[in-house]
Amino acid sequence: ASAGAPDADALSANARARAEALAREARTSSDEAEAHARRYTREAAANAKPGEASTFDFDRMVADAGAMTSEGMGEAPRFIAFASLSMPPAALRAMIDDVTKAGGVVALRGLPGNSAKALTAALAKVAKPGEQLDGVGIDPRLFRAFGIEAVPTYVVTSSDFDLCDGFDCRTQVPPHDRMSGNVSAAYALETFARGGGPGALLAAHHLARLERQVP
Template identity: 80%
Template sequence: MVEAAKAKRSPGPDSTFDFDQMLANAGTMASENIGKAPRFIAFASTSMPPAALRTMIDNVVRAGGVVVFRGLPQNSAKALSAALAKVAKPGEQLDGVGIDPRLFRAFGIQAVPAYVVTSSDFDLCDGFDCAGPLPPHDRMIGNVTAGHALETFARGGGPGALLAAQHLARLERASQ
């Protein structure tokens, strides 16, 4: 479900963002019977402060979700890698991070950070102008933590409440 441009060459040892690995991991990012497609999605931008982006990536991945970017800044994989290098530790691969403009379009995300938890798996429309049906979901936009978003969804009783509670429990276990 998460797409990216393939790198023209293999990443070096100092590379932070491995496009080939991201594609290989796209189908297996959600686990523990949480679903086949990612259902906890955080929407991000390289324009976010590096510390905030780092915290988002850490918490969302620990919770079993994915962090997506709309596209390549300045249409450059190199620019994305450079931006992500500011948030990664030396030699670290940022797993659970992808690019998928379809998710931004499908959920109407115009500002970041934003969080979505869906109630079920879904398929995205592949065209640029098409829109497919989305499952019931909870959505929050604003400068909040992943934990706050998940707790709010879980307590709110909306369509993503049960799954949000599962992701929140996973985040809390990983943080101990």
């Protein structure tokens, strides 16, 4: 178990660094996120059935875009893709690529078989030669916090939050959107953004970032 500790610590540090980098970028991209959110909320309002338009206060949600994207990130990332090394390599690779481009983090539950060697072998199947998978982190606390039982699962939270380190304590997670199943990051983010739920605004921000980097 001790042999895998440095690898796990490094991956966790990468995940935290990714969240911090996203926080810095968010301060400079709130206008684009707001524009993207406006488009989705207008479409959602236009397509809503009678009586549904008032379910969410779209105008208020968009008006809060600047405040949400500029506030500091907590310890945990806000866009998380829960994955497993048992996923098909091609599917895992696609998830890592898209989630990383969108500014999120791919979370793994732990070292396979508690072995750093097994981790290295598994990641070698999805990593390019010499590539550092900076958007991948090992953090069982995230799995416990959101009660993740199946992967892949995508989560976008409404605000930042701090993770509880102890096994006998429970993280108070903020309101969030989640989706499980073999879908792309883009599909999950677009669904969240259109849905007007608690993670809609931030999902629109991440989707805008992903679309900027897709040829």
